[in-house]
Amino acid sequence: MTAESTRISVIEAILGGERELANSLLDTYAAANGSYRRAMNEVLEPVLVEIGIKWAEENTSLAQGYVAGKVAEDTLFKIIRDEQDILHTQEIKGTVVIGNIEDDFHSLGRKLVSIFLQSAGWIVHDLGSDVSPEEFVDKAAETDACIIGVSAMMYTTAANIKKVRDELDRRNLSGRIMLAVGGAVFRLRPELTREVGGDGTAANGYQVPQLFAELLARSQRETLQ
């Protein structure tokens, strides 16, 4: 099968909830073309972009998005398994720290974001749910991360993200470390990004790698100034 025909079949499998079939198609493509890395780059990444567009247009279900994330995760594990020796030589885009803000336990979106970021070549430190502002900034400083990604589902918990901005300001790290924010409430209230001190947000998990690439560029510009 060509990359194009495999892409079409993988999309159909994901949208139909056939996780195993999607994985099997990617296995076949990886075997025929030498690596899961190629299956990721030539098949799955374009598939995720297309599903992301459908998601933005509200043409996919939560379950379809979830299965897409699981298939990406499955493929990612296979890449890591096969490329243990060469992973350190591939281009790493940067290091990021992500987590749900304190009092927030809605982890689904964050987990998907982690998968999509890793698929795109980012080193991700996922701190989990209910993370304090100090923990976010401590980990970012410790790992030399350029971006902190904070998720919140509801307005009440999103308000806590402001404390991460305050902590970055207090340590003079704003600008060098970018603050990305996300979660359902930011789709409903886009103005909230500025209210909580965020440097940017994405409409969905599929768009996060692009957002982080932009924030990395901003961080590098501001660090040079």
Next chain:
Amino acid sequence: MTSMERVVAALQGTEADRRAFTMTLSLYGAKLTGCPLSEYYTSPDRYLQGQIAVYDHCRPDILFTPFAFAPEAQAFGSEIFYLQKNPPNVRKPFIRDPKDIDKITVPDIGSDEGLQYLLSSARLLADHFKGAVPICGVLASPLDLPAVIMGVGNWLEILLFDDEKASAVISLMSEYFVTMANSMFDNGINFLAIPMMFSNPRLVFEKTVKETVVPALADIFSRLKGPVVFHHGGNPLAGFLPLYRNIPNIAGFALDQHDDFSEARKNIGENMLLLGNLEGPTLGLVTTAHALERAQKILDNRRDDRHFIFATSGADVAWDTPMETITGIYDLIQHYGAGHA
């Protein structure tokens, strides 16, 4: 006509003096009575006072028991918190790790304070309004309750990929739901409204709905002592109505603000009760004129539809909704008349 007669007329498709209507003003009763929400959502007496105030101000034809799922989540061990302008919510789900699913047990309805609050609120409302105004009980769907007990991600993972665990969880939820729902009926509610999220193909696969959700709901609803209104749960529903056609005990469908009534009618027939679809949670963000214009369009759209009740869609009408918007809708309904031919 009394409100009860008006609602029954809509159910049966017979003539009424005016269009039956309701707004989800469960939360708004606290605002009208100046009651702190931590008290409103724990004291059945304060809840009743709030709903009496709601009735005095806008005479809805249906009143609701507390539209809050936090007491149910808390009964299963989740940690909840109270807000200033919204119903209580879940702070920490009981199950954080899917391997702990076996720790879920059915709460004792007779001794759990939160569940007793819901039941006592139902009883006080029914006693006060004495059958003149239908009382609608609100409970979380047995297919959605796991999401507030273990988190959306964990429940989705089980529902999609682990049939055995899904079956075990649904069995537990069914046991709880049937007992709780029937206790609500015993305490005087006339019907239940169940917001349905994980029953909608916008959230889960259609095959999951067909193979897992619908059979479970058919079994559960067949064991209830009264009828259910299938509430859209925040997602469009009209296009999926045929999926639920054979579930017993469904008296009607409450549609989403984006739903098209004509599509719903095409999919479910002329005789099923439909409710909707003025968006309630955003009424605080629009002008009264805009809200009334939208309400007028809905009424005009359903002018000849006898099996229709004008209602707000979504969750509660927002706390910040101006009183003139609510009374304006009441006045509009009063002057609109029966609507149908």
